[in-house]
Amino acid sequence: MAKIREIRAENPDYGPYRIYLHLQLFQGYAGSYYLILKLCKQHNLMLKKRFHAKGVTKADTAAQASENLIQQDFSASAPNEKWLGDITEIPTADGKLYVAAILDCFDGSIVGFKMANHMRAELCSDAFTSAAKKHQALGMIFHSDRGSQVRQEVA
Incomplete structure (x- = not known):
């Protein structure tokens, strides 16, 4: 127990698993985790759980004020009723590639997408605009993770 207290005093961010690894590597400990x-x-040496903010990571009141119209109901009774949008990063040999995709909740089809070597707001707006023109969708609900690219005004 003295060794555990000593390791914890030297490394206050160590939880039980890291203490266990330290004992194995440097003390020759062969016991159980x-x-x-x-x-x-x-002996009350557990780390306190860190607080993780839920939802928006930045204090952006405009994003927090946006109403969640879908309310976790991702089903749709007709095409072009509900669309979902997101961006993903794809590492390539030439650098990063970003893809903004728009998905229709009705059948899970990709109704629009754009690729670029940047993650600026126009990537999302171009993907949405091309999907809306192609499918002549009016009045649909568009849902995203409220990332900064979606919330930005495109100049």
């Missing part, structure tokens, strides 16, 4: 976990719990 679960014993270390049990001792840490008994």
